[in-house]
Amino acid sequence: MKILVVCGNGLGSSFIMELNVKKALAELGKEAEVTHTDLATARTEKADLYIGAKDIIHSLDDGTRRIIALENVMNIGEMKEKLSPYL
Structure with a gap:
């Protein structure tokens, strides 16, 4: 599963959210590919789940x-x- 974490600029807040999503997944005993990006780029990227x-x-x-x-967040x-x- 690919998870894309999205924020307005794709910098600080989405990176922190990415780390927290990875921590949440670990606590749930699940694994996924998690990356972060900005809102404009997210419109062109394929993912199974978008979080923001x-x-x-x-x-x-x-x-x-x-x-x-x-x-x-x-x-x-x-x-x-x-x-x-x-x-």
Whole structure:
């Protein structure tokens, strides 16, 4: 499974989210390829799952992408809860 973590600029916050997603996956005992990018690039990249802050991630929703919108991008508990149904 490929997970793409998305933020507005694809720099600091998406990198931190990527690390937290990897930690959440480890706590769930699951593995996945996790990378991060900016919103514009995410529109052209293929992934099984897109994760980002709720205020920006819905702009990727084209009816075919599986998207997780996070209320708090630093909350590993929320990540685990929202990731679980997809794993």
